[in-house]
Amino acid sequence: VTAWAARQQNKPCIGISHQNAFRYPVPLKGASWLDKSVLEYFAPSQHQLGLHWYHFDQPLLPPIVHTLDNQADNDDFVLVYLPFESIEDICDLLFHFNQQTFICYHPEVIEVEKVENIELRPLCHTNFQHHLHRCCGVIANGGFELPSEALSLGKKLLMKPLAGQFEQQSNVATLEDLGLATAMDSLDISTVRQWLKEQQAESVKYPDVAQAIVNWVLQGAWDSQEELSKQLWEQVDFPSYVSNI
Template identity: 40%
Template sequence: MKILYGVQGTGNGHITRARAMAVEMQAAGLEVDFVFSGRAPEDYFDMSVFGNYRTFEGLSFVARNGQLDLVATYRKANFIRLYKDIRALNTHGYDLVITDFEPIVAWAAKRQGVPCIGFGHQYAFKYDIPRYKKNVIAQWIMSNFAPAATQLGAHWHHFGHPILPPLIHGQTLVNSANANQVLVYLPFENSEAVLEWLEGVPAYQFRLHCKDIDPGVYGNVEVFGFSRDVFQRNLSECESVLCNAGFELNSEALQLGRRILAKPLKGQIEQHSNAIALDLLGLAKTCDVLNSATIQDWLETSRVVQISYPNVAKAVVAWLQSNDDSNVMDLCESLWEQTPNVRGINFQYDKDAPLWDVNKVTACH
């Protein structure tokens, strides 16, 4: 089987998910060519697992001070380049195209009639799950950004639908959490403001990953650049995680058992929807505004939650090799059966109750 795998490069979460898939695909002997779009080629890091990958400009968004900048996003978008790249990309030499919310391979496969599977968190939103509903245009864009005939969505709960558990990279990570240490990853916020908030909570030691403050020690805050290995080490050693409401990092934090405070990127409906789900399931604390007082209160009052997710990547690769896209429900059900219940949250499928009931979810905790 020869596969073309497109990955949305705007956020590191998509790339993290692709790393886990790359490892399992290589172990299974699959031939995979990776394509990334959404950031400048020089901004990718620690990419050796993907071999001779290709990059395209694609589409991305612009955020400033914790808020999506729609005007700047539109100005940055090069739709002519996108159209040309879609027309130029030849997918006919592949048995299958996979898109993790990457539009170029998705639309190229659609134009050329090549089977395409959408794989990733965004594809869970085709179902009736917790979501932010105040922006109809943004919902339409998310539904049509990277189309796929078969869609494998992932989320923290199946909500009664054929949705996968989170795919975790680095499931063998050594867990040596220190109660006084806090990992901070807020790439869409103003880093100087973040540093000031953290300095206002002197009883804790913070490890801040950002790209616009020089690495070093600033009082009770140690600043790091972007490195996958260093980030994973810090994640393994910090009992608490302060981050945006993206999917992958919050999933890794839940796998390890971390106290989480998640702030959604304002205007980004996926992150707002994620915050709603985290609240409903009682998995993390969320907030719309950050400051020292909010951080202090979270660290002193919030609990740690841990969920042991199965090896989703390995199961998905085996499912791909079976060449049977009709048993998505069986794939999802088998994986959730391997996910232990957490504080009354039932992860087991009830085939007789396929629709999500908010009241049932909120009654679990």
């Protein structure tokens, strides 16, 4: 809405999003011509800043995360956030690992409930962040913000992209290719079992991207994104096991 209002009133508009990264030649999976057209015209802006987990030799920026200075623990539970899967299917999967504790946030949960090795919780940002900082791993769909925060906190990732969602499929394929996540196309017992055996992840160190963008906007050189991108990526510190960079 903001982008279209700015266009109608002939006001400059800067678009900042992960979706803008797909305007560049970055890894894509399952993207149709229609998908690319929607990205092009959905939120028109004169200047686009694309956020991604790697630059791919393009003027992209690292993720904006809100966990830069936060300390993380690694308690013996896995955080699960699969809002588009049914609670029954999630529980049927996790019951197979009765020696492992899971804390599952889901939009269908009304109140906290303990079911065998699973603690079901209603959506709550504050509580979710608390458990994100303390968990030993995260099982989630293929979004951008949650994996970015998990990576910055050093949490291992198991991701299931939504079928038919090219952005999610591309996200998961990218993180798997970088060695930063494990992928599963379905709620697969063997994949979860193998993932649970993996070692604790190392954190990805991101700079303060939000403040850098503020400074860039105030300077007014909006057509020059390459230097901003270069400066920020020079400050990113990837784990030792990251591949294909």
